[in-house]
Amino acid sequence: MNKRTEYHPKDILRHVQHVADYYGFLPFSSLTQAKQGTHIKHEPYQNVFAKEKLDPMAQLTVAFLKRVRSAGLKPSIQQPLFVWHTNITPGRTAPKQSFIQFHAIGVPHVIAEAVLLHATNTLIRNVYKSEPTIRLNSIGDKETRVRFTKELEQYFQKNDGDEIPQECMLQAKHGVFSGAEALVARHCADTMPQSINVLSEASRRHLENLIELLEETKLSYTLASDLITHENAWSETCFEIQVDDERAAWGSRYEHITKSFFDIALPSVVMIVRLYVKPVLVVAKQKRKSPIFIFIHIGIEAKRISIMFAQEFQKAHLPLLQMIGVESLTEQIRIAETLHPQYLLIMGRKEALEETVILRHCSSYTETILPLDTLVQTIKEMVQ
Incomplete structure (x- = not known):
């Protein structure tokens, strides 16, 4: 790169x-x-x-x-x-x-x-x-920050004038997080305390839930204790690619x-x-074509499945548009209809449990229930 x-x-x-x-x-x-x-x-x-x-x-x-x-x-x-x-x-x-x-x-x-x-x-x-690499850490909530700050204070006090570079000690005098970031930048953070070891119960559970979801949706990651964020703005999980x-x-x-x-x-x-x-003039965007498929869904399980199908549709070079951030199923359908798609893929909580999806033909309003395990192949045959 x-x-x-x-x-x-x-x-x-x-x-x-x-x-x-x-x-x-x-x-x-x-x-x-x-x-x-x-x-x-x-x-x-x-x-x-x-x-x-x-x-x-x-x-x-x-x-x-x-x-x-x-x-x-x-x-x-x-x-x-x-x-x-x-x-x-x-x-x-x-x-x-x-x-x-x-x-x-x-x-x-x-x-x-x-x-x-x-x-x-x-x-x-x-x-x-x-192929990118995802690095992940958690600096936790307010309770975790208090614990981690004390750990860092003790670390800098204990190692003053020892193995820590003088520039990092000077940064630590302005704030222990500044000192920690200086250690990371100089690749001297091997013995530094790790925030992941002092997470509150709520922060530990949040991190575990994220790791579980990433593994369910087949996204590789590595835990990186050297990822530290500034306490004035950030909380909980942090990551870099x-x-x-x-x-x-x-x-x-x-x-x-x-x-x-x-x-x-x-x-x-x-x-x-x-x-x-490249510093060139950006041409105005052309009007977008109406989408062929819009995937609308409700519930956390359906959203998890939608992540998987975003990947599957991309691999199969099938067009897809969805609205993960719109919670209401009715509102998703209303927005979708303004975009004039050919088909809607609809998944409620019932369909998510049954591992099916409703295919609605927007011109005739006819609906067909399709199993998830053959959905991509069925869609490929429809658009060929």
């Missing part, structure tokens, strides 16, 4: 939209267009963080949350928002350093991390034409910083991909 390889912005947008369709992320630009012309009244921002204390990835996340709020969008736990955004804008020259963000806002369940990791992993594989031992994407759960933008703090996750892009 050459981090300085420049990609054409048209190709990047094509790859991102392709992945977003399969995994259910809406383009932020389409959501803002839907709100144009409406008057949006805002309460003043709550100052719950100091921007200068945020790391660069947190600053990008805060800037995006401001856009979400300014657009009048109001995600909630009852109606979360799965969305993607980039600074590559049609009609403008692409910035040489470009970012693609995938957000799941208002989702406490580990389905959010799993979907973001699958989507970002697929995007990076498609762009770099190489590497290609040839170099970071291609980074992400984490966040909640505290959402207090400034929504009625309550919302459990959320972000994945951020950085790419170097």
Whole structure:
């Protein structure tokens, strides 16, 4: 992997939209267009963080949350928002350093991390034409942070002037997390305490649930104790995706910083991909064709299955669009009908338990119940 390889912005947008369709992320630009012309009244921002204390990835996340709020969008736990955004804008020259963000806002369940990791992993594989590596850690909740901070304080006190480089000790005087990050950057963190060993019961259970879901959906990962996030913005799970031992994407759960933008703090996750892009004019997007298949579903089990079928449909080169972030089955059907698909694949809780899916022909409203184990083959025969 050459981090300085420049990609054409048209190709990047094509790859991102392709992945977003399969995994259910809406383009932020389409959501803002839907709100144009409406008057949006805002309460003043709550100052719950100091921007200068945020790391660069947190600053990008805060800037995006401001856009979400300014657009009048109001995600909630009852109606979360799965969305993607980039600074590559049609009609403008692409910035040489470009970012693609995938957000799941208002989702406490580990389905959010799993979907973001699958989507970002697929995007990076498609762009770099190489197999990525996912590295995963948990820095836990507030209770875990208190424990981990004490462990780090004792570690730096015990090893002062011993095996720790002097530059790292100086960083630790500004904060033990700064010292820990300095040790990691200098590859001197082998004996440093690990956050995973002091997780609270709630954080341990969250990490175990994520690992179980990643294994169920066949996504490989490695645990990485050297992944540490800044305590002012991030919580619980954090992860990076590497290609040839170099970071291609980074992400984490966040909640505290959402207090400034929504009625309550919302459990959320972000994945951020950085790419170097050719600084050329980005051509305006052509109007998209109506999708052939839209997969709509309700319930955690159905969402888990939807991750699997996103992979299977991609491998079979079958088109698919879904809306993992829309909780209501009725609302998913309403949105789907505005897109004029040829078919709907419908899975409720009953179908998920029975391992079936309802195929609805949108022009005739005829429905057929199909078993999951032969679904991809049946669909391939339909579109041939």
